[in-house]
Amino acid sequence: MADIFKKIRVAATKENLETVTAFLDEILDEKDCPLKVRLQIDLALEEMYINIANYAYTPKIGEMELRVAFDEAGRELTMVLIDSGIPYDPLAKKDPDVTLSADKRKIGGLGIYLVKKTMDSMMYERRDGRNIVTMKKKFG
Numbered sequence: 001m002a003d004i005f006k007k008i009r010v011a012a013t014k015e016n017l018e019t020v021t022a023f024l025d026e027i028l029d030e031k032d033c034p035l036k037v038r039l040q041i042d043l044a045l046e047e048m049y050i051n052i053a054n055y056a057y058t059p060k061i062g063e064m065e066l067r068v069a070f071d072e073a074g075r076e077l078t079m080v081l082i083d084s085g086i087p088y089d090p091l092a093k094k095d096p097d098v099t100l101s102a103d104k105r106k107i108g109g110l111g112i113y114l115v116k117k118t119m120d121s122m123m124y125e126r127r128d129g130r131n132i133v134t135m136k137k138k139f140g
Helices: 014-030 035-056 110-118
Strands: 004-011 063-071 076-083 121-127 130-138
Touching: 004 014, 014 035, 014 063, 014 076, 035 063, 035 076, 035 110, 035 130
Parallel strands: none
Antiparallel strands: 004 063, 063 076, 076 130, 121 130
């Protein structure tokens, strides 16, 4: 993996989603990220960030840090989201049965499922009292 390229730390609130997305999009612009890949990366960030904002610190507010690295040779972006909220492994939940019609599926879980399907890799670890989610995506 490349060294940390840039990072941002914000209060994990829904209102800061725009700030975090703008930060990431600036990097994607610098790296000439194709539109399709950009949409997938933005969706992954939004899904994971909103989960942190909604559940990690409830009812309090804590911080979330986004670290972004880019491997020029492999044209691969790495995003690492870190929070000190309650332990939560997004990969532990069973994938929803997408063969069922929407009205027969249980509510929840589809966003993380989409992230797992669109990112090239996704990892979770709990270390030093922090949730650490790492996602990687090649640009093509």
